[in-house]
Amino acid sequence: GIQVEQSPPDLILQEGANSTLRCNFSDSVNNLQWFHQNPWGQLINLFYIPSGTKQNGRLSATTVATERYSLLYISSSQTTDSGVYFCAVVTSGTYKYIFGTGTRLKVLA
C-alpha cells in the first residue's frame, strides 16, 4: 500500500518563527488533506488540496502531485499552533484516507 511520510517528526519553535512541514507519498493520489490535531485531540481541517496552492491567513499549502509531495507553511507561529499536524491522502480507485506519520509542533512563548 501507499506510504505517507511526514517530516520533521518533531519541531520546536519560538513564537513568531516560520516553519515548513513536508508530506511525501509513495504513489499517485487523488485527494490530500492537512489536519491539525489540537492538544485536546480534536482534528481540525486545514486544507483540502489535491494539487496547487492555497492560503488561509498565516497558513498556506502547496501540493505537487506529479512529484508526490505536499508542503504546509506556518508563518508567524503562535502558541495556539502547537499540536500534531497530519496529512492524509486517497489513492486512485479508493475512497479511503491514509494518514501520514505526523509532525508534532510545539511553539514556545
Added chain:
Amino acid sequence: SAVISQKPSRDICQRGTSLTIQCQVDSQVTMMFWYRQQPGQSLTLIATANQGSEATYESGFVIDKFPISRPNLTFSTLTVSNMSPEDSSIYLCSVIMAGVYNEQFFGPGTRLTVL
C-alpha cells in the same frame, strides 16, 4: 461542514467489558468511517460504515472485535468488544458530506482507557 458529535467523549472501562460509541451527524453524509488512534500514533482506519449492511473492515480489524452499525445516513455505532488495555485509544468517526467532494470531517473523538 457538518456538526458531528460522539458519545461518550471519554470513558474508563474494565478489562473484558464492551463499550459502544455513537456518532451522530446533523446532515446527510455519503460515507462514514471509524478510526483508531493509539497513544502517540497516527490514525488507522478501522472500517467503512455502510448504511443498512455490514461494514467493510481494514486488514487487522474484525467484526467480532469491532462490530459496527449504520442504520441510517446520519448515525453509526462502533462497539469495542472484550476490551484489553491494548484497546486504550482515541476512537474517531469521520464523514464525507453529500455534495462536498471527498473532503473528510472528523468528530471530536472518544478517549477510551481500559484498566
